[in-house]
Amino acid sequence: MNSALLPALFFTTCAIALNPQTLHAQPNGIDQPCDFIVNQNGVKILRWHGKPTFTYFIQVSDPSNHLAKWNYTSIIESGNDEVISHDVTSIAEKGFFRLHYTDQAIPPGKTIDTADFDNDGLTNAQEVGVTLPLVATNPLNHDTDGDGLSDGFERTYGFDPNDAHPSDPNLGPAGDPDNDGLTTAQEQAFATNPNNPDTDGDGTNDRVEIERVTDPNNSADFPVQMIYMSRSALGGDRPSESLPVVRSSGHGVWRDLYNGEQDSDTYYSYNTGHSLTRMLDDLGSVVYPALPEKNTPPFLESEDLVATSRYFNQVIYGIYDPNYEHHEVELSQSAIWIEAPPSPIERKRKFLKVTQSSVRNEDPENIDLLTGEYIVEEKEERAEVVTITTAPNQRYSERYDLTFPADMAVQELGQSVQDIVTHLLPVEVKAHQDKNGPQGSVPKYNDSPSVGSATNLFSVWPNEEIILKVKIPPPFDQQGNLPANLIKLDVPGHTFAANILEASMKWGVNFFNAAVNTKEITITIGGTEFKVHVKVQGTGLLSEAEGAALVPHAAPVMLAHSFEATNYTNSTFPVSPKRDAIRHAYWCSLSVSTFPVTAGDVPLISTGHERDNRYNDKQQAFNSTMDLKNNAVGISVNRQVNGLPDKTAIKQALEQLYTAGEMYIWEVPPGAASASQGDSEGIVRKSDGTKIH
Numbered sequence: 001m002n003s004a005l006l007p008a009l010f011f012t013t014c015a016i017a018l019n020p021q022t023l024h025a026q027p028n029g030i031d032q033p034c035d036f037i038v039n040q041n042g043v044k045i046l047r048w049h050g051k052p053t054f055t056y057f058i059q060v061s062d063p064s065n066h067l068a069k070w071n072y073t074s075i076i077e078s079g080n081d082e083v084i085s086h087d088v089t090s091i092a093e094k095g096f097f098r099l100h101y102t103d104q105a106i107p108p109g110k111t112i113d114t115a116d117f118d119n120d121g122l123t124n125a126q127e128v129g130v131t132l133p134l135v136a137t138n139p140l141n142h143d144t145d146g147d148g149l150s151d152g153f154e155r156t157y158g159f160d161p162n163d164a165h166p167s168d169p170n171l172g173p174a175g176d177p178d179n180d181g182l183t184t185a186q187e188q189a190f191a192t193n194p195n196n197p198d199t200d201g202d203g204t205n206d207r208v209e210i211e212r213v214t215d216p217n218n219s220a221d222f223p224v225q226m227i228y229m230s231r232s233a234l235g236g237d238r239p240s241e242s243l244p245v246v247r248s249s250g251h252g253v254w255r256d257l258y259n260g261e262q263d264s265d266t267y268y269s270y271n272t273g274h275s276l277t278r279m280l281d282d283l284g285s286v287v288y289p290a291l292p293e294k295n296t297p298p299f300l301e302s303e304d305l306v307a308t309s310r311y312f313n314q315v316i317y318g319i320y321d322p323n324y325e326h327h328e329v330e331l332s333q334s335a336i337w338i339e340a341p342p343s344p345i346e347r348k349r350k351f352l353k354v355t356q357s358s359v360r361n362e363d364p365e366n367i368d369l370l371t372g373e374y375i376v377e378e379k380e381e382r383a384e385v386v387t388i389t390t391a392p393n394q395r396y397s398e399r400y401d402l403t404f405p406a407d408m409a410v411q412e413l414g415q416s417v418q419d420i421v422t423h424l425l426p427v428e429v430k431a432h433q434d435k436n437g438p439q440g441s442v443p444k445y446n447d448s449p450s451v452g453s454a455t456n457l458f459s460v461w462p463n464e465e466i467i468l469k470v471k472i473p474p475p476f477d478q479q480g481n482l483p484a485n486l487i488k489l490d491v492p493g494h495t496f497a498a499n500i501l502e503a504s505m506k507w508g509v510n511f512f513n514a515a516v517n518t519k520e521i522t523i524t525i526g527g528t529e530f531k532v533h534v535k536v537q538g539t540g541l542l543s544e545a546e547g548a549a550l551v552p553h554a555a556p557v558m559l560a561h562s563f564e565a566t567n568y569t570n571s572t573f574p575v576s577p578k579r580d581a582i583r584h585a586y587w588c589s590l591s592v593s594t595f596p597v598t599a600g601d602v603p604l605i606s607t608g609h610e611r612d613n614r615y616n617d618k619q620q621a622f623n624s625t626m627d628l629k630n631n632a633v634g635i636s637v638n639r640q641v642n643g644l645p646d647k648t649a650i651k652q653a654l655e656q657l658y659t660a661g662e663m664y665i666w667e668v669p670p671g672a673a674s675a676s677q678g679d680s681e682g683i684v685r686k687s688d689g690t691k692i693h
Contacts, residue, residue: 036097046086046097050079054101055112057128057139058086061096070098071136072128078112102140105648118142119572121152137161142574148173150574153188157195181207189668189675192216347390347397352526354383354423354476354483357408380408381483383526386424400424425473428453429523429530432467432502440618444682450669457518457684457692459535459621461614462509466534470501470523477501490522509538520693533693535684537621539611539628547604554591554601561590576675577665581630581687582654585663588634589650595643599635606631622682626664633663661688 035047050056056077062069077084088097104117113125120127120142127139137151138144144151147164154161159171170177173185180197187194192206199206199216209216359378360366366375382405390397431454433443438461445458445466460466468489475481482499489496494505510516517538523530548555565587573579584606591602610627613619637657639649657663665687666680673679686692 044088046088048084048099050077050082050084051103052079052081053103053105054079055104055106055117055124056084057100057124059098059100063095066094067096072100072139074129076112076124076128076139100138100140105651107652118151120150122155126155127151141571148185148574149188157184157193159184180205182210185674189672190216344392346392348387351386351388352383352425352427352472352528353386354381354425354486354526355405355408356381356423356483382408383483383486385526385528423476425476427525428471429532430454430469430471431458431532431534432469433465434467435465437461437464437618437621439615441614441620442618444620444622446681448681448683449667450681453530454532455683455691456667457533457535457625458682459537459625459684460506461621462536462538463506464621465504465506467502467504468521468523468532470525472501486526488524490524492519492521505534507536509536511538511541518693531693535621535625537625537628539614539624540607542604542608542611544605544608544612547608551597551601551604554597555605557594557597558587558591558602558605561594562587565590574675577668577677577680578658578687580677581626581658581663581665584627584630585634585637585654585657586650588631589637589639589654590645590647592635592638593640593645593650595640599638602635603631620682622666622684623677625684626666629664633657658687661686661690663687664692 037045037047039045046058048056056079058073058075059070060073061067062071075086102117106112106115114123116123118138118140120137122137122139124139127137129136136144137155142150142152144161145164149159149161151161153159160166164172166172169175173183173188175184176182176194177184178193178195178197182190182192182194184194187206190206190210192199197205200209200218202209202218204214204216206216357378357380358376360374360376367373368375386400388397388400430447430449431445432447433445436442441461441464447469448454448458454468458466470487471477476486479499479501485498487499487501489500489503491503491505493507494503496503505521507517507519517536519534519536521532521534523532542550548558565583568586569579569583573582588602588606591597592599607628610619610624613627614621614624634654637650637653639646639653663686664684666677667683667685668675668679669681669683684692
């Protein structure tokens with residue numbers, strides 16, 4: 001017999017309160033009686049029969065609010081098919097107690113004290129005050145106060161896990177105690193520190209990292225910005241004139257490189273004399289000064305730029321006279337650096353480089369009367385992909401000069417002018433929908449992903465339209481401004497002309513060869529390939545009721561296990577892709593592990609369920625892509641003992657498969673309001689977070 005002092009508990013009239021309720025790991029509850037007795041010596045004893053595999057916790061009614069508020073005692077017991085008893089003593093006038101219990105298995109290598117039944121990051125013993133100061137959190141509920149923050153998260157960062165509505169709103173899920181732009185609920189979703197605006201200490205705010213698709217918990221992963229510096233020179237070479245000097249130079253920052261936005265704030269911070277060779281044949285003759293400090297005032301407004309280099313060569317004025325030849329030359333060049341906190345590894349980033357050359361005669365008689373501009377005599381465009389590299393442990397990348405191919409320069413211009421402009425452009429590919437699906441499902445993809453280019457897996461129903469967009473900053477966001485054959489699309493079952501910026505496509509489903517239902521689309525831009533994969537999702541020919549009619553012995557089993565799987569995952573995992581994936585896999589694994597259900601029976605009902613979701617509930621295709629994959633994983637896990645499912649073995653196997661990436665989940669986009677399916681962009685990944693294709 002064990003003896004324990006139960007806070008505020010004293011039973012003068014054997015006041016017993018047994019109040020079974022829905023439990024975290026045993027969703028249907030267990031109505032197990034217990035006894036309160038007073039022996040012949042006046043000792044008060046709490047006693048019950050401990051069932052094998054059960055774990056028991058004791059709750060005591062709080063004297064300040066009897067039967068409404070309950071506290072956990074620091075007692076955890078394991079049932080071994082024998083009587084368990086505890087002495088109870090207190091100075092309170094009266095008291096009530098109840099048992100909380102679960103049949104959840106103890107994981108290998110754990111004890112009833114060190115296990116974490118509700119997966120909130122706290123052990124059972126920590127939750128009931130055995131190894132931590134008692135704060136009365138529920139060891140069978142990962143979120144005791146129901147505010148959306150797990151008990152472990154609240155304990156770790158100094159919040160009250162028993163107060164869903166703190167007097168200071170900044171201490172609740174909608175607060176932002178570190179002022180980094182993320183709510184505490186969002187910090188939990190991204191596993192960042194709500195009390196530190198820069199969790200990984202890499203110098204970048206947590207919200208900025210999330211918005212720009214870098215890891216706020218990895219100091220080696222961070223957003224970058226692009227620095228550009230430009231210089232221009234003007235001068236002539238009459239025999240009586242001195243060589244030209246540099247007129248001005250500038251420097252600026254693209255603050256939002258990943259989103260293709262440019263910050264055009266440019267300032268001119270220095271003027272340095274520099275000699276130029278005659279006719280500027282050697283464009284590399286310009287020596288750039290040291291990079292100035294960023295954001296040094298004064299700032300001057302300038303036109304919006306996408307890192308541009310311009311070469312202007314003019315030989316004009318008057319009748320040609322060998323003794324009085326006059327040349328005027330203007331040069332404007334740019335150099336590019338990528339700036340970011342140093343990384344221990346080399347970084348390479350690719351950009352589309354477009355170089356344009358035009359030659360025109362600036363004779364007043366050569367003006368287009370409609371446009372008022374000089375008529376262009378020659379025009380040439382070239383496009384290529386360039387790579388800018390940052391060496392390990394360096395803040396700045398190698399310098400990249402925005403020059404042009406030497407053979408583009410016209411050597412004998414006469415009375416004509418040549419302009420050469422070079423653009424360096426970030427390029428993104430997006431998936432988009434603007435129409436409902438054939439069965440009425442609402443569009444899921446709206447320029448997805450919101451940050452970066454389309455990767456991983458998109459899903460559509462048969463004959464449901466999806467649009468792929470190539471997004472390039474101006475002036476190349478207009479098809480007429482693109483170099484010839486810059487963009488090429490290779491789409492199964494479709495043919496598109498070159499330089500299409502938006503392409504709409506749809507396909508039927510092949511019921512006999514599932515492999516061809518995943519379409520690989522190749523978008524080639526300036527010689528670089530972007531791969532996008534789209535799954536045409538079918539759901540079979542039978543409804544759930546029709547499938548159940550074919551296997552009447554399996555239908556009631558699967559119905560019961562459906563409820564059990566839902567209750568288990570809802571009480572074990574927070575709202576997340578993992579909860580949904582495990583629910584489907586656990587349902588099918590429980591079913592196939594129950595005699596006489598077979599692996600051939602389960603798909604008739606589970607696939608029919610997806611068909612009903614498609615036609616009756618207007619579900620989006622990506623849901624069924626994940627569900628059918630995870631159902632199949634569950635069917636492969638048959639853990640049966642005497643005709644019944646071995647739940648412990650099933651849960652362990654599914655956890656291993658999930659960690660190994662064998663299931664499908666939705667991608668949680670940066671800055672999402674929650675990790676829920678509705679707040680996702682419908683992009684599917686493997687359960688370990690890696691790409692499917």
